[in-house]
Amino acid sequence: MTTSVNDMLRTYPADLGGVDQQAMAQCIQACMTCAQACTACADACLSERMVGDLTKCIRTDMDCADVCNATAAVLSRHTGYDANVTRAVLTACATVCKACGDECSAHADMHEHCRVCAEACRRCEQACNDLLAGLG
Numbered sequence: 638m639t640t641s642v643n644d645m646l647r648t649y650p651a652d653l654g655g656v657d658q659q660a661m662a663q664c665i666q667a668c669m670t671c672a673q674a675c676t677a678c679a680d681a682c683l684s685e686r687m688v689g690d691l692t693k694c695i696r697t698d699m700d701c702a703d704v705c706n707a708t709a710a711v712l713s714r715h716t717g718y719d720a721n722v723t724r725a726v727l728t729a730c731a732t733v734c735k736a737c738g739d740e741c742s743a744h745a746d747m748h749e750h751c752r753v754c755a756e757a758c759r760r761c762e763q764a765c766n767d768l769l770a771g772l773g
Contacts, residue, residue: 667764674757675702701737734762
């Protein structure tokens with residue numbers, strides 16, 4: 638499937654330094670999708686009757702959305718690439734996605750939005766770890 642993420646990676650005028658473009662594109666897309674899911678989940682949690690019971694979920698959703706947005710931005714910039722920064726950002730993103738996925742999974746039986754969010758977090762965590770493995 639052609640996406641703007643793929644198109645931008647393909648049209649970058651310099652060498653990407655041997656980075657797997659498909660893994661990079663999948664990770665950027667997973668980060669953007671996860672950020673959206675986490676933002677929507679936090680908002681949905683705020684509308685639940687027992688919102689006080691969802692404080693940690695809301696906080697984790699918001700943290701995850703912020704880190705996923707930052708990761709997608711860092712991965713989208715290639716000029717002056719620093720592999721150490723990329724590894725650190727990917728590690729942080731995988732960590733927060735795991736935490737958010739775990740937290741949302743704890744509420745998934747009661748709240749469908751938490752189930753959907755947990756799935757997006759798991760996909761993003763995996764995409765980050767896949768890209769990390771390919772960086773060497």
